[in-house]
Amino acid sequence: MLIKTFGSAVQGVNAYTITMEVNVTPGTKYYMVGLPDNAIKESEQRIESALKYNGYRMPRQKVVINMAPAGIRKEGSAYDLPIALGILAASDQMRGERLGEYIIMGELSLDGTLRPVKGILPIAIQARKEGFKGFVLPVQNANEAAIVNKLDIIGVENIKQAIDFFDGKVDITPLVIDTRDIFQATVNQYEADFAHVQGQENIKRALEIAAAGGHNAIMIGPPGAGKTMLAKRLPSILPPLTMQEALETTKIHSVAGKLGESASLLSTRPFRAPHHTISDVALVGGGGVPQPGEISLSHNGVLFMDELPEFKRTVLEVMRQPLEERRVSISRAKMTIDFPANFMLIASMNPCPCGYYNHPDKDCVCGPGVVQRYLNKVSGPLLDRIDLHVEVTPVTFDQMTESRKTESSEAIRERVVKARQIQEERFKDFPNIHSNAMMPSQMVKEICEINAGGKALLKTAMERLGLSARAYDRILKVSRTIADLAGTDEIKIEHLAEAIQYRSLDREGWAG
Template structure:
């Protein structure tokens, strides 16, 4: 006899419906699984037989063949064990096949018949909704995750006997309902890092606020101890809360890798990933034998922090070019082609030279000129062109270090302004699918929403000719100026917005790498346009004494 049950196989962060065909025929007792199964799937036949026997089901002594179709898609993981077991029961006429056609099934079986949690339940639920199925039957530990997808019925089962009793109508299960306002879906922020911990560096804080408002890439170059890493790790604290669609995309990635916590249903915090500089290119962008997502995709809609940027291998840095531009990474392997999303804010930090003190007043750099240029050449021009904000950090002065607690603006101050700017962008791009902030704006929308004033346009034209900026740099300056205008709440891009955006690209001006005529380091460039922007230290922060 032949029976059919449907499950799902992961392709990237999506699930493809897989039909489990179970054939039971006369012959010597034998259990075979075909259809391009990998190791764990081939071993499932042993667990399925033991689980069925320990749950009290007597199987006839026949030849059992399981085909996982389509056969050209690689099947991996233990999620096929529950549907295979149900298909074997239907083929043996121990239950009806008709109820099996209404659901997608997924679950790992223990030898005693208990259903264990699996990876990729959220993509399976999305596939059930898109395929017109009534719902999914999944392990009880994964039910809350599957319930994030609306419009389908979620059946949570603890063991194989429960699944059979529901499908036969003996003991129907109640559909799982997600609790509204559960802790996993709350807006609370778990990070204790606050921007008020950073002393001084008002210019850099303003630049990070601007980057957070529009989702722009940042590079910080400065001596050791100037706060580069400290500032970068506090950036997620000023980013706006993810929308439901953004959170769903991030959750799918973490679900595929099995990285969701036991009590975590949905990713609400924007991810922050900081891989070590010894990482491989496959570890960063994804790949390997099973084409798993890399750190770039794990930082989707969040922050990818690359500390000590020149220490990364050149081939690792160069693979970032296309993903940073397109917001996705395409991986082609012998058996499959997958696409992972990777819309990230890349924040990079580096020293100005190998010893760390080139161009730093009061410190004597021990590096020869050729070593400094060689150090900076490790970061290629095309990659640098894709970074919107490149600034120098300066050593923190003593009067900033000695400031009392409460004199530095907290993350809440910046987050409030960033949230207001992002709300203007959400309203602007509400009819543009996949565009959530200014940095993601495609070229066709640039002329519509980034219209500078005549004075601002003249300033931008002069900067392009003076610094030899590329067309990409021109567009990124306009997007950055658009974010500055959103922060200040005005519709048209003014000259101060463009001036600030130009000043945020210091590394386009290679003159700062040259030493002065006396052989010592040139003075650190000042961020001139930052003197014209809102500063919390002199405007609304700290609050006036009563």
């Protein structure tokens, strides 16, 4: 008897429906075809054990399972449940007329208990698109799938419960959650807040400008000055995620298996801080079946790279293209997969190996030329893509112990949101541009016009401070963002002057 059940395969951040055709006929042996990997081939042992434990039998006949389309390689143990149910229906041990109405996924334990699987959200989105009535899956994944409306989400704990559901012996109420209510209730709930930071007003200002224009930034300062602490608070002043951004971000984390059990829609912007020993593949994504890397996991959020010069050169260089194109393309012999990567890069570094170059109180012990060699670990093309260079100085004792209340993240975020709204209006005719940082060079000349006084100031700054040519566009973009924060259409001289301050690493002789 031939029975069809339906599962799904995830490639990139998209899902493709897979049909499990199960045929039980007179004969012997168990055959699985359709490009399954070893984990799927091993499912025979898990399925047989789970069926016996729950009072069913594995047919002692010829069992042929075809996973179609046969040209797509299938991976993982998530096909255990649909294959097991197909075998039971094909051997007349359960009713099979409703199996075709549902997408079914789940990994079986030897006793029939279901384990959670990853990539549930894109699978649920595809199931609704293709008109399936519902989705039968492990109960631990039900909250994630319930983000998708107009699809019956049937969470089951074990194979017996799934069998009874399809046999009509139990009625499982589909899980329904109000995604928008949950999203609105938890949006912008960050543990870290700028209200807890004493001093460092100039760094807070720089991060506010970075958030308002979507600019990348690097902080240079001695150990213990607060670079990491400040970076962790940056997501709390970024504009709230939109529902579309939240879905995009959740899909990526779902595919990577980073959501955790019973997780639902991500409502806060991601903050990823990989260790400096990370490989280039782990950063941009890859593998035999490409998986998203830290760059894509930072989509719509912040990628923080602490101690930037300590990262391997190859790791730093692979970031250059994603920073420009805001996506990662991973090519294999038979496919090319794109992962979104629209993130803000925030980096920090010591000014030298000992950490105390330019320190107000401690002497640097690095030898001649050591400081410059240390800074040269970060290439010019990468620095070219970082708009703000901020020098961080240690907080004094008086600043740490003062009792006055500092500005909260919520107050800063209000100004950032207003500046972003100005930019959304400015770029409404350009669908791929949403912030000042994303402007191409030709657009900078049109949108970032400066008066004669501004041109004279910029010329003087570039000549006297030894600023490089690559700093020109960056200064104009940042000054445009500062003007947006001030609510003015014109870029004034004070806006340009402030933007010029944020090009420390472009100054000739900065490191001696």
